[in-house]
Amino acid sequence: MSGVTSTDVDPDLAERIRASVLVGGPLLARFGSALLPPPGGDVIGRRRLDPHLDAFRALGATVEHGRDIEIQAPHGGLQACDFFMDEPSVMGTENALMAAALTDGTTVIRNAASEPHVQDLARMLNKMGAAIEGIGSNVMYVHGMGELGGCEHAVSPDHIEIGSFMALAGVTGGELTIKGCVADDLRMIRLAFQRLGLRSEMTDGDCFVPGGQELRVERDAGDYQSKVEDGPWPAFPADLTSIAVALATQSEGSVLIFEKMFENRLFFVDELITMGAEITICDPHRAIIIGPRKLRG
Numbered sequence: 001m002s003g004v005t006s007t008d009v010d011p012d013l014a015e016r017i018r019a020s021v022l023v024g025g026p027l028l029a030r031f032g033s034a035l036l037p038p039p040g041g042d043v044i045g046r047r048r049l050d051p052h053l054d055a056f057r058a059l060g061a062t063v064e065h066g067r068d069i070e071i072q073a074p075h076g077g078l079q080a081c082d083f084f085m086d087e088p089s090v091m092g093t094e095n096a097l098m099a100a101a102l103t104d105g106t107t108v109i110r111n112a113a114s115e116p117h118v119q120d121l122a123r124m125l126n127k128m129g130a131a132i133e134g135i136g137s138n139v140m141y142v143h144g145m146g147e148l149g150g151c152e153h154a155v156s157p158d159h160i161e162i163g164s165f166m167a168l169a170g171v172t173g174g175e176l177t178i179k180g181c182v183a184d185d186l187r188m189i190r191l192a193f194q195r196l197g198l199r200s201e202m203t204d205g206d207c208f209v210p211g212g213q214e215l216r217v218e219r220d221a222g223d224y225q226s227k228v229e230d231g232p233w234p235a236f237p238a239d240l241t242s243i244a245v246a247l248a249t250q251s252e253g254s255v256l257i258f259e260k261m262f263e264n265r266l267f268f269v270d271e272l273i274t275m276g277a278e279i280t281i282c283d284p285h286r287a288i289i290i291g292p293r294k295l296r297g
Contacts, residue, residue: 004030011037011068018091021052025095028061028071029078029102036069051085051092058083059099059107080105080144088113088138088232094121100142101130107142114138115233116185120156127151159185163193163240166209167247170198175211192228192236192244194218197251215292217253229258241265248289249277257287 007027014020014037027034039049053063056071060079064070080103085092093113098121100107112118114136122135128151131143162178163186169176170193183202190200190207197215201208219226228248230238238261248255249272259265263284273279275297278290 007031007033008035009037014038015040021049022091022095022098024052024056024069024071025098026102028056028073029099032073032077034069034071036071038067048087048089051087051089052095054086055083055092055096055109056099059096059103078103080107082108082110084110085112087111090115090118093118093140097122097125097132097140097142100144101125101128101132102146102148103142103144104146105144107144109140109142110138112138112140113232115237116156116159116182124151124153127153157181157185159189160237160239162186162207163189163237164243166190166193166198166200166207167240167243169209169211170196170213170215170247171250173212174209176209178207178209179205181205181207188234188236189240192240193247195226195228196244196247196255197253198247215247215251217248217251217255217291219253225254225256227256227258230260238262238265242268245269245279245287245289246272248291249279249295250292252292254288254290256282257289259285259287 009020009023018039021036021039024034024036057063058081061071061073078099088111090113093109096109119135122132126132128148129145130148133141157180162181165176165178183205186207193200195218197217199210199213217226228236228244230236230241241257241259242265245257248257266281266284266287269279269281269287275295276293277295278293280288282288
């Protein structure tokens with residue numbers, strides 16, 4: 001936006017959402033500096049900012065980290081580079097993409113996140129004049145430009161929200177059609193939900209969840225305990241782990257939910273137990289759910 005002049009992010013706004021950290025890359029590339037207050041967001045465990053800051057440092061910026069994060073790009077601004085992310089952070093990759101898109105030369109981002117929303121951002125940046133290769137892979141080549149322009153872009157459907165509505169239909173027994181989905185984005189979600197007994201069908205971009213399903217956990221070959229575990233794309237999304245737990249409370253049988261990425265995300269299950277769910281917390285990352293159990297307010 002042409003009216004942006006300040007590089008100091010409003011702390012009251014920043015603390016309301018985790019994604020406030022994503023203004024760092026654009027501000028740094030455009031103005032050569034950014035002052036970022038601590039971002040807000042849900043409390044699911046420690047959420048590292050190191051992938052963001054490491055990317056900025058690799059591009060030639062200096063980072064001072066007190067309560068606020070001060071980022072500067074001295075000596076002529078950012079420089080194209082080849083760097084390896086120490087974890088495939090979604091927003092870290094997005095910040096790196098936006099900063100590199102306005103940096104002359106070719107930047108290589110290795111061990112990049114490749115979730116659908118990262119791909120969508122890269123496609124939009126290409127429409128704005130950048131040249132990004134490797135979209136959908138974990139190695140991305142960003143041929144930066146000195147200037148980007150505007151574009152028209154339709155935001156891709158959110159596979160996390162779609163998965164949430166699918167599970168909602170499952171636990172209520174309702175029939176649901178979700179229109180305008182991207183089938184490839186839902187492959188692992190549909191597979192994991194099927195493991196919990198929830199069937200769905202894809203037709204011409206619409207996801208149909210039949211009503212009145214009798215949910216039953218599919219046990220592994222040899223009649224072993226079934227497991228749903230999350231991981232970086234294309235594995236089951238970490239943001240749907242809690243939704244899978246809720247769905248499992250209404251599915252006949254037992255399942256192990258393994259949340260690998262955040263140490264506090266499963267702590268909400270105490271509330272489900274109070275509502276009548278049968279859940280055993282093995283440790284901060286694993287819980288066994290036995291269903292179905294009728295829940296109460």
